[in-house]
Amino acid sequence: MQSSKSCTDKDLIRMYVRGKERAFETLLKRHKAKIYTSIYMFVKDTDLANDIFQETFIKIIDTFRSGKYNEEGKFIQWALRISYNLCVDFFRKNKRRKIITPSDDYDIFNLISIGDDNQECQIIKTQTYSKVKQLVEALPEEQKEVILLRHYADLSFKEIAELTNVSINTALGRMRYALINIRKMINVHHISLQ
Numbered sequence: 437m438q439s440s441k442s443c444t445d446k447d448l449i450r451m452y453v454r455g456k457e458r459a460f461e462t463l464l465k466r467h468k469a470k471i472y473t474s475i476y477m478f479v480k481d482t483d484l485a486n487d488i489f490q491e492t493f494i495k496i497i498d499t500f501r502s503g504k505y506n507e508e509g510k511f512i513q514w515a516l517r518i519s520y521n522l523c524v525d526f527f528r529k530n531k532r533r534k535i536i537t538p539s540d541d542y543d544i545f546n547l548i549s550i551g552d553d554n555q556e557c558q559i560i561k562t563q564t565y566s567k568v569k570q571l572v573e574a575l576p577e578e579q580k581e582v583i584l585l586r587h588y589a590d591l592s593f594k595e596i597a598e599l600t601n602v603s604i605n606t607a608l609g610r611m612r613y614a615l616i617n618i619r620k621m622i623n624v625h626h627i628s629l630q
Contacts, residue, residue: 443459443462445463445466445510445511445512446511447459448460448462448463448466449463449500449505449511452500453500453501453503453505460497460500463511464493467511467512467515470512470516471489471492471512471515471516471519472485472486472489474516474519474520475488475489475492475519475522475523477584478520478523478527479523479526484526488519488522488523488526489519491522492515492518492519492522495518495522496515496518513591513592513595516591516595516599517595517598517599520599521599567627571618571621571622571627572584572614572618574617574621575614575617575618576617578600578610579610579611579613579614579617580614581600581610582596582600582607582610582611582614583611583614585599585600586611593607593608593611
């Protein structure tokens with residue numbers, strides 16, 4: 437039998453449903469960082485992010501145990517949708533919605549790995565990421581949200597549309613306008629990304 441680390445998400449879910457608790461541990465370890473980070477991007481509070489993360493996995497476990505999990509699609513997108521909906525529910529209950537922006541204590545752009553280049557290349561990459569971060573931060577919130585969901589969470593435009601309750605065309609339009617606005621800022625401020 438293959439090790440649980442080499443199993444697909446679908447295999448791990450089936451193993452967990454059949455009683456192998458370790459399969460769920462592997463699934464959790466595999467996707468924990470991505471799901472937690474997507475929650476934190478929305479709530480900007482470590483304690484709240486931890487609470488919503490736990491609530492997300494309680495819902496996932498309940499769905500598995502009740503036999504209601506639909507194996508169509510990918511587990512990670514489904515889990516991200518649950519976490520997103522829990523974030524939105526929290527802010528609806530509290531009559532506010534946090535804005536997705538990097539903060540001083542936790543910055544999504546710090547997760548972009550810089551390879552083993554020489555010192556000069558690393559400095560250039562760091563400066564480029566810093567400039568891109570500033571450009572993204574200057575975007576309107578809906579455009580910033582679609583950029584982060586597309587390029588960090590690696591969601592499709594269909595998934596972004598579902599998560600944000602807009603049409604695919606609206607999600608595509610927000611991305612298009614975000615890119616147009618970034619190009620304008622680059623030209624107006626004569627920013628070099630190299």
